[in-house]
Amino acid sequence: MVVLDFLREKGKGTMDSLSQAPRPLAGRGLSFARLGLLLALAGLFGCQPASPAAPTPAATVPPTPTASPAPTATVPPTETAAPASPTLIPEAAWPRTLVDDEGTTIELAEPPQRVISLSPANTEIVFALGAGDRLVGGTDFDDYPPEAAALPDVATFTGVLHEAVAGLEPDLVLAAGNNFTPADDIEYMRDFGITVLVVYAETVDEVLADIELIGHALGEDEAAAEMVSEMEGRIGAVEAATAAIGERPRVLYQIGSVPEIYAPADDSFLADMVGLAGGEPITTGSPTAFSISVEQLVAQDPEVIVLGDAAYGVCPAEVAARPGWSGMTAVRDGAIRPVSDIIVTRPGPRLAEGLAALALAIHPEADIEPPADLLALCAEGRAVR
C-alpha cells in the first residue's frame, strides 16, 4: 500500500539524474523491471500462476496516486530557514516561459483557466493557492481538501485516461515526475499539444520551490510566496522546539510492515524529515533498499517507533507482539506512536504540519502546536482506514 507509493517516489526522472551514479533512480527503475523478471522466473520454475500474462501489471508501472510524490532528498537540507531561492524564471508578464523539474521548457500564453492535476499533492497546492476553481480534473486519490474529491478523475491506478484528459480541453496539466505519472503518458499528452508541467521534489526545499513554480504557472506568485514563507516559519519553529529538548532518540519510521518491515533508505527524504523532527533516523543501510531485517532493527534498538502505516491498520499493540520485538527499547517504553503518513510524506502545502506531527510523535513533550487536521489513529487499538 504505502510502500509501493513510496518506492515509486524516489529518484528523479531526468536524464541528468540518470547519469549521476549514486542517485536512487537506477536502482528503482530496475526494481520494477526486476520484479517482472522475477515473476517470469517464478513461472519458469514451476509456479503456474506466473504465466506470461502475470508480469504485465508490474511491467507497466502503474501510477498510484494514493499519497503524493514524497520527495527523497539526496542532499540534506542545509538552511531550511532561509527563504527558498526564487525560481530561475524571471518574473514576467504573460506569455510566460517556465522550466519544469525535468528541465522541460514550457510556454504559457496566458493564465491557465482549465487545469488538470495528476497527483494529490499538486491538487492540494492548487487549492491552497486559491485556484481550486480552475481545476477541471484530478485523480481518483484526491482526498484533500474535501472538494477535491469531486473533481472528475482522469488518472487512476492503471494510468492516465487520455480520452478524459482530451475531453476536458485543459490548458495546463500538472503531472508528477519520476514515473509517478508514467513518462509514456506525459509524452503522449505532449504529442497531443497539451501543455504538461512536471513537478518533482527531492527535498523539503524543493517542495517549497515547487509550490512557487506552480504559483508562477497559475499567475498566483504572491499567494505562493506567502504560503512558502508561512511554511518556513512553521518548519523553523519545529526545529527550534526539538532542538530545545536536546535529545535525539533513535527513531524507526515504519513506512510499512507487510510483508516485510519498510524503513527510510539512507539519505532519503523521510530520513531527513525524521532528522528535522529531532530524531536519529534508523535507515536501511542502503540508499536504494527500503526493507530492513528485524535482525538489524533488534541490533539498532529503536527508542521510538513511528507508525507511518497507522492509517492502514497497523497499531502499537500488534507491533509490540511481533516475534523478536519485545526487547526493543521503544517497545519496552511503550514509545510506539502512530502518525498520519499523508501529511508527513505528501510534498504539498501541509508538509510543515506533517513535520510538526512527526516531531510530536518523536517528542510528545515538545513545545509544538499540534497540527490542525490530525487524524485520530489507533484510538481503539486499530485504526479505521
Next chain:
Amino acid sequence: MSTRVAGRVDAARPTVALLPASRRPVALALTGLLALATALVLGVALGNVAVPVADTLALLAHRLLGWPVSVTWPASAETIIVELRLPRVLTAMAVGVALALAGATFQGLLRNPLADPYVLGTASGAALGAALAMLLPIQVALLGFGLMHLLAFGGALLAVAVVYRLSRLGELNSLTSVLLTGYAVGSLLAAGLAMTMYLSGSHLRQIFFYLLGSFSLSSWQQLLVGLPVILLGCLVILGRARSLNALLLGEETAAHLGLNVRRERLVLLGAATLITGAAVAMSGLIGFVGLVVPHLVRLVVGPNARLLLPLSALFGASFLAFADLVARMPGELPVGIVTAVIGAPFFLYLLRRYRAGYAL
C-alpha cells in the same frame, strides 16, 4: 540344460552376493546429516547482524541444552538468535522436507520426472488464495497465520481437489489426462491471479513477495502450527514407500502386485498436497526444491522409494536451509530466486555428467 541345474543349485544357497552392493545410501545419508547440521549452525550463526560465533554457540548451549554458561552476550544477540534465526532455519528445513517429499511423491504417482509439488495446481491455487486475501477487507489472525496463509493453504488443497475430480483420477485412467487437467486448471487459476494482481493496486508488491517465497516472516508460533501438519503428511508418505515402488511400473502392474491403487493414490495425493499446502502457507512459492532434490537423490540411490523418500527429505531440508542462508546474506532476497539460481545449473550439470546412465 546345464544352466537349469546350476540355477537350481544356486537358488538353494544364499545368493544375495549376486546383487551388487547398494548404491551408497549410507554415505549419502551421512553426507545429508552433515549438511543439515552445518546448515543449522551456519543458519543460526550468520545473518545481516554479526553475532560472534562463540556467543552463538554458548547461547545455543545455554538455551537449548541448558548448559550453565555465563551470559556474556547482549540481550539483542539472544533475541536475534533465539527468536529470529532459529525459527527461521527450522522453518526452512521443515518446508524443504515437505517440498522434497511432495516432489518425490508426485513424480512417482504421476510417473513423470518433470512433476513437482506444484504440478496439479497447488501453486496456482495457493497464489490465487493469497492474492484474494490481500483484496479482502478482512483481518484474521490465527496462531501466527493471517488470512493470506489460510487462503493460500485452502487454495492449494482446493485446486488439487478440483483437478482430482475433473480428471476422474479415482479411476484407472491415463495419467496424461491428469497432467493436462492440472495444467488447464492451473492456467485458469493463473488468469484469476493475473486479474487479481491487476486489480490489487498497491498490494502488488506483497503478492510478488509471496510468489517468490521467503522465510523472513518465520516465527516459532507459525512453525509450531505448521510442523505437525508437515510431520503428519510426511509420515503418511514415508509409510507408503512400498506403494510408490509398486507404482514404478504403472498402475496396472501395481494392482497386479497387490496394491489397492485407487486408495493408495488418493492417500498419497492427499498427503503430498497437504504438506505442499502447509509449506506454501508458511513460506510462499519456492520452486525447484521439489523437482531437483528427488532427482539428485535418485541419481545416487536409484528409484527405490524406501531410500528415495527419507534421503530426499534430508537433502530437501539442508538445501533449503542453505538457500535461505544465501538469500539473507545480501540483505533479503526472495529465497525462490536462490533455489532457482543454485538449483537449475546444478541440475543441468548432473544431467550432463550422468547422461550416459541417467536420462530424464
Next chain:
Amino acid sequence: MSTALAAPVEPALELRDVRLAYGLREVLRGIDLCLAPGERVALLGENGAGKSSLLRCITGLAGNASGEVLIDGRTGRQHGREALARRVAVVPGQTDVAFPLRVEELVALGRIPHEHPLLGPREEDREAVAAAIRRVGVERLVGRDVRQLSLGERQLAVLAMSVAQGAGLLLLDEPTAHLDLRHQVAVMRLLRRLAEEDGVAVLAVMHDVALAAHFFPRIVLLHEGRLVADGAPAEVLTPERIRQVYGVDPSIVPLPLPARSPD
C-alpha cells in the same frame, strides 16, 4: 484332456461362465476354463476376441465381470489383494519405466506382495530376487538400466520379476510381441521350464499361432467372446477353425509341429 490332468489336484485356475460387457458390447460371453498346476495353455483368437479381457477378469481388474474366477479354489476377494498377488503374476506385453531402474531393482519389485509393508524386504526376499535372476538366466543384465535393454532382454527381466513374485499362476499378454526369434524361443523355453519343473500354471495370450502350436501342449481358441476350441494344437488348429477365427486362407497355416523340440 484338461479334466484328466486336473482331476487329482485342485485346479490352479478355474473359470465358470465368465462374462464381460463394455456397455452394450459383449466382450466375453460365458467362458469356462480350467488349468491344472504345471499346465501351459496358449490363448489364441483374433484381435478383439476377448483374450486380454479374459486376463483382466482373472486378475480382478475388469470390475463389472460376472461369473466365477477361482484361483487355487478361492475367489480373488477371498484371497485378498496381497495374497492374490502372491499367487498370480502378470507379465504385460510391454513394460515402460519412467525412471532409471536397474534390472535387479526391477526384479525386486516382484517381492512387493511378500515384503513387510513398513520395514521392506527381508533376507528371504533378497534371496528370492537373486534366485529369480539365476532362474531366468539374466545374471549378465544385473546392474544395467532397464530402459537401455533391448526389448527381448527387458522381457526376460520382467519374467524374472514375475518369477521372484513366486506365483503359482503366470498370466502373460503377448509375451513375445516385438521380440526377435532368439528371444521368442528363450521366453518360450523359460515358460516350459517354469511349468514342468516348478509346477507353475501358465496362461499366455499369443498372436503367433505357429509359435504357440510349437511350444504349448494345449491351446484355447477364442472367437467373438466365446471359447470355440480347447485341446492339443493339432486338434484345435484345424483349417476350418483358422478360417472361422482369423478369416484367412487355411492353406497358409503351417502344420502343427511336434510339441517338443531338441533342447
